Amino acid sequence: MTNTDTIAAISTPAGTGGIAVARISGPAAIAIADAIWQGLPLSHAKSHTAHYGSVMDSDGGELDQAVATVFRAPASFTGEDTVEISTHGSAYVQREILNSLIKAGARMAEAGEFTRRAFANGKLDLAQAExxxxxxxxxxxxxxxxxxxxxxxxxxxxxxxxxxxxxxxxxxxxxxxxxxxxxxxxxxxxxxxxxxxxxxxxxxxxxxxFRTGSAIKNGIPVAIIGATNAGKSSLLNALLGDDRAIVSDIHGTTRDIVEDTITIGGYTFRLMDTAGLRQTSDTIENLGIQRSVSAASNAHIIIALIDGSNPTLPQTPPTTASVIWAWNKTDQFPPTAASTDTIDCAISAKTGSGIERLKALLADTAAREAASHAGEILxxxxxxxxxxxxxxxxxxxxxxxxxxxxxxxxxxxxxxxxxxxxxxxxxxxxxxxxxxxxxxxxxxxx
Ligand SMILES: Nc1nc2c(ncn2[C@@H]2O[C@H](COP(=O)(O)OP(=O)(O)O)[C@@H](O)[C@H]2O)c(=O)[nH]1
Ligand SMILES: [Mg+2]
Incomplete structure (x- = not known):
């Protein structure tokens, strides 16, 4: 499969930046780049060399100073002749250089088309492209x-x-x-x-x-469970360092699962604040409680939160998750002597004390799961x-x-x-x- 057309796109993210890179790939890549280029003709350039010059706008006026890097087929990412032109990252320059390239005969690249060409030209297999x-x-x-x-x-x-x-x-x-x-x-x-x-x-x-691999890629699911008012929403906020979930002393405030990600020690976690587990006749709250139970049973890690002001052990649902037992409200209610054997850490979601230790426990638990696959392909x-x-x-x-x-x-x-x-x-x-x-x-x- 060979492509006869030449594609172009801005490969850096949209918006203003220090530098923007326009990428051109296909049989006419070097000729098209030359059509908007002032400096040493790129058609004379060796593969894998960078050249300083100017790019022209679609009316032929000087648009910007730039560096063009030439990669000749087949020794390029796509396997085709490719030119990458780095300009200053103005939104106007980016738009205009693309216009010039299209006027010179390139076609706008589709999403993933450079990588798709690399796959079609046998530079990568599909798993590598993904x-x-x-x-x-x-x-x-x-x-x-x-x-x-x-x-x-x-x-x-x-x-x-x-x-x-x-x-x-x-x-x-x-x-x-x-x-x-x-x-x-x-x-x-x-x-x-x-x-x-x-x-x-x-x-x-x-x-x-896949269970571990997809968790590491998308965030390791962590469910915070416990009685109503144990401070689950406060803990989510403390871990995120942000007022993400509503905190109140009204029992049953959190109904839907509030979720956000945090990265600790090289791992991304998907933290889920859940509805407190209690008997209630409130239909909506009961739906929330069902969601809590299902989130907890899919989680790889559960933070079981004990309310220091009313310490009862939360019922963890049947799960293969690792459970971290955390005592909350230690600012007013330090852990009782009887509880110290059960708990992994004492925290105050309100003052932030113990939160770093809890984060370290999360990272350790994730590292343990990853270590159980050490040396294996995930x-x-x-x-x-x-x-x-x-x-x-x-x-x-x-x-x-x-x-x-x-x-x-x-x-x-x-x-x-x-x-x-x-x-x-x-x-x-x-x-x-x-x-x-x-x-x-x-x-x-x-
Ligand atoms: N003293 C103290 N109060 C807390 C702490 N964490 C939460 N609270 C209070 O406990 C009540 C319930 O908190 P919330 O986070 O909504 O609990 P949730 O129902 O488990 O989500 C609120 O009034 C919080 O201000 C804490 O560490 N110390
Ligand atoms: Mg809550």
């Missing part, structure tokens, strides 16, 4: 680390290995079929089963890493998760059939399916619709 978007979106050190490792192809090469193992399995089965009449055994079924079981175990491990993308679940189902059928000694031609259908699901992650099998839905989520200019 990781480019994740690197751009990453909000914390850990989310960034996962995205970078995927962009570099760590996950992709693991998938390639799995595919290779499955292809080996498929060819062994085919040999068995070709020579079935001659009653020779090429590979024992036991050897085939061993490969299939290895693949299944790895596919399932990858698929299970997946973060729902599309990849779905494809892994599907390949796990089909490889399970392969294993069952091998165990039942079913004929090879019946097994090869499910084997093919398993390979196809893994290939879809890398984009070796894809449809224009899938590509469209992936790349339109990118920003223009990437």
């Amino acid at each position: 990781a480019v978007a994740d690197v751009i979106a990453s909000q914390s050190r850990e989310a960034n680390r996962i995205a970078i490792s995927q962009m570099r192809g760590q996950f992709s090469s693991r998938l390639q290995q799995l595919r290779d193992q499955l292809l080996q399995l498929a060819s062994l089965l085919e040999l068995e079929l070709d020579f079935s009449e001659e009653d020779v055994e090429f590979a024992s079924r036991e050897a085939l089963l061993q490969i299939a079981r290895q693949v299944k175990a790895e596919v399932e491990r990858l698929s299970e890493s 997946i973060t993308n729902a599309r990849h998760h779905q494809a892994l679940l599907q390949s796990s189902q089909s490889i399970t059928r392969v294993i069952q059939a091998l165990e039942a000694n079913i004929s090879g031609d019946l097994i090869s259908i499910d084997l093919r399916l398993t390979i196809d699901h893994l290939s879809s992650i890398l984009g070796q099998i894809t449809t224009p619709e899938i590509l469209q839905s992936i790349f339109t989520r990118f920003c223009i200019g990437k």
